[in-house]
Amino acid sequence: MADHKGTWWIWKIFWILLIITTVEVVLGIIKPEIMLTQLFGTAILNYVFIILTIVKAAYIVQVFMHVKFENKAMKYVLYLPTLILIPYLTFILLTEGSYLFQ
Amino acid sequence: MASTAEMKDENHWGGASRPLGARYGKLMMWFFLLSDALTFSGFLTAYGLMRFKYEKTWPIAENVFTHFPGIEGDQPLLYVALMTFILIMSSVTMVLAVNAGEKMNRGAVTNWMLWTIIGGLIFVGSQAWEWYHFISGDSGAVETDHAEILHVYNEEGERLSFSQLVHGMENGHASNHGETFTKAEVLAALKANEAYYLQEPGKAGEKFDHVASVNFLEQGDIVQGANMTHNEYGRKQFANFFFFITGFHGFHVFSGVVINFVIFYNILLGTYERRGHYRMVEKVGLYWHFVDLVWVFVFTFFYLV
Structure with a gap:
């Protein structure tokens, strides 16, 4: 800073x-x-x-x-949960959601 | 930052080591923001799910949010672009406030915090204005007895408002301007113009011929404006998600303005000057940037895509 x-x-x-x-x-x-x-x-x-x-x-x-x-540990603490959980949530919801068409 | 020598210190497990290099308050703000980010992504993916389900008849945002204060006619995206600009601007003034705080420049912090609060208030006001127009409605629509929304079109494929339908193309306005119509008026006008027909909203909405259109209106009803159960723009889920997502974001902006004001008041009182640091400004700054960050995504997924 x-x-x-x-x-x-x-x-x-x-x-x-x-x-x-x-x-x-x-x-x-x-x-x-x-x-x-x-x-x-x-x-x-x-x-x-x-x-x-x-x-x-x-x-x-x-x-x-x-x-x-920020230091490296802080970056991991902030980035890992968001970058894993949000794409996972998007993927699982849109994939499962595609069954709504059937 | 802990040096190597410190790390080897016997006090390593006694609190001398600071592995994240951040203070307690800031860390807790970050943890809150992480959970809030997941909440918002849950909302936006749920929105995406519904939108995929009703892809063909999902309302196109540009045909819904077309107003700009003081300008007549269609101005797609312009108002929301202005709102985005205001929020980015107030994010910038917030960084300037945090920056001035690090330099212990009280005058500059006061100034930039005030601008941030003003930006936030303008944004919340703009959102209220957009909600008002969304709720009061624009052109009006027919709702069938199966709760499907249909819009009125003329022989040239132009979307007609109830005002244009009932008063005629010359005397009517492209928007109803708050005028309310009865089902009988709309039905009579639709029957009288044999070239007019009804069509579903969205990218690939189905067209119906005149006879079927009149039949739909006779069985169904008219809708003007939008609320949680009826929505003239199309699927009611569109209105539900609009109210919920922009409402939840707007509530964040509102709380942000309140918190910013508390901090601003404390700056005026000299609290942080006495404390010797402006770390509180940095903490609310994180929250304020997060609000801007969420808006960047809401803007894309609600208005652009």
């Missing part, structure tokens, strides 16, 4: 988040034809949205919430 001089690093993240959000909104409004191609059950555009969201989330957690500057 002490390695930060000034506030430029905060504003850098602000611009990154703003630009990503703008890109998302513009894509959401125009919905380019080429990105509506289906891939594994949903449009490519949706993958783009999800990836951009995870990038945004990573910047918020890493920089704004300071996880980047």
Whole structure:
């Protein structure tokens, strides 16, 4: 934390988040034809949205919430449960949920 | 941070070692946020499950949230984009407050905390405004006796509001503007225009011919607005999840504003100056960023995807 001089690093993240959000909104409004191609059950555009969201989330957690500057043990304590449990929950619910169609 | 020499110290098991390098309060805030993150992911995956189930007729968010204050007509995504921007901005002012706190700069902490609180209040207000429009409704819809929602279309495939249907295309508005209609009025207008028909909402909603449409309305009823049991935009589950997820998030924002205000008040009183550190600002900062983080996901899965 002490390695930060000034506030430029905060504003850098602000611009990154703003630009990503703008890109998302513009894509959401125009919905380019080429990105509506289906891939594994949903449009490519949706993958783009999800990836951009995870990038945004990573910047918020890493920089704004300071996880980047925590020690290794703390990083594991925070990342392992979320990165294992949330994908697991999503996977199991959507897989089991697909039986609702039958 | 514990040095190697300290680790070998006989006091290692007596509390001298700090394996996570974080203080108690901050650690407990993080544990709370982890459990809250799992709660929110539970809600969002449940939303995904329902959406997969009703994929063809699930309402498209851009056709639901189309209002922007002071502008007439369709403005998809614009308002929610502004809300996202406000929340990101207030997250930035919060980091600036934490940063100023580390430097023991009381004036700057006060200033940035105040901006954070203002940003949070604007966000909660915007959400209330969006809820108001969602609840009061837009175009109106027909609900069949099997609780299926159908929308009115004209011969050119344009979605009609009840206002346009009853008062005619020239005199009606694209939105009902709070005007309420009776089933008899809507039915008479639908019968009179033989080219008009009903269609299910969503990406691949089924179209019905004029005769079937009139029959649906005769058997069913009209819906204006949305609540937990009837929803003019489509599936009632859409409204349920909307109220529940954005409501739960909005409650987090509201509590965040209250907690931020308590901290702000303590900064004014000089509590942290006397304590010699601004760690409380850092702790509420974590909570506030988490609220922003959740919104990033809600924005994607509710409005974009």
